[in-house]
Amino acid sequence: MSQLGPWGAEPPQPPRPVSGVSWRRWLAWLILVGAGVALLALLLLRASPWTLHDVDWVRVAWAVLLIPALSAGALYATRRQMLHGAGYVAVWAAIVAVLAVGYLYRAELAEAPQRLRVALGVGAPVATGTHELRVMRSEGGAFVIVGEVNGRRVPFLVDTGASNTVLSPADAQRVGVDMAALRYDQTAETANGLGYGARWTADRLDIGPIRRDAFPMDINKAPMSGSLLGMSFLNTLESYEVRGDQLILRWRE
Structure with a gap:
């Protein structure tokens, strides 16, 4: 039985320690980011192989490092927050895909x-x-x-x-x-x-x-x-x- 405080109320419970991110979520996140970067490189290589020979590799390296840094916040988000954010990501991905297809086939669309x-x-x-x-x-x-x-x-x-x-x-x-x-x-x-x-x-x-x-x-x-x-x-x-x-x-x- 807990001891009452000086004003006849139970003392507040101490805050629970914040649990860290599990190693499984870290592993899944690393696999997802790595697969996304690899898929992007593969698409660029198949679409126009010559562009990878003239690209600035320093900028590519910064971009590869920037992607995990920006997406690391998703590891600490709740499941509801992640689903809500995934919906926005899907909408913007669809918009970007439509614009990309329109640009690639602009002559045919004209x-x-x-x-x-x-x-x-x-x-x-x-x-x-x-x-x-x-x-x-x-x-x-x-x-x-x-x-x-x-x-x-x-x-x-x-x-x-x-x-x-x-x-x-x-x-x-x-x-x-x-x-x-x-x-x-x-x-x-x-x-x-x-x-x-x-x-x-x-x-x-x-x-x-x-x-x-x-x-x-x-x-x-x-x-x-x-x-x-x-x-x-x-x-x-x-x-x-x-x-x-x-x-x-x-x-x-």
Whole structure:
């Protein structure tokens, strides 16, 4: 039975000695810090090996010593404090990771809006640079470009095997061609045999911002599934190429 003090109350208990940090926590902390430093060095070595040859090793040594010094306070924190701090560390690590990925892929991210417009506008040429158009491949595997002939919309199938640009009879009628005045004196070998066409000159052909005035075309005599954009147009460009599922057209004014 404890002896009461002079005022009839029990004397205060002496403070308990603060227990030191167990060796297990020290060991776990050293392993964690060492693994983090080793992982960082490995990532740098794999990403850009040449950077480690030009790095200032004195600064690296100070950084390696600074990491344990700053993180040693975690050994004396309670479990609740450590969990609370780990949450902040995770949030900042996620932010740093997002910023790092954005920096590494900044060129691809800058082109993302243009690629999205190209993918959504199948058939519609999309300007992706100065004097550059891109067209997405259609579901059928071909490149279809929606252009204008004398101000009327005409879908063209890009055909590098066609020497001339050819209008189907249906598209020619929609454009306003006087079909009765045509002379079908042009002949060409087709998959279905000998084909006949009439020479006709459009006042204007527009493929996106590309404009060609007084552009000669052929109007096919037999019905066609669609009009063809042939080499007579492609040869007026500076260059054209197929890259993946995109047709890239470049031209000069």
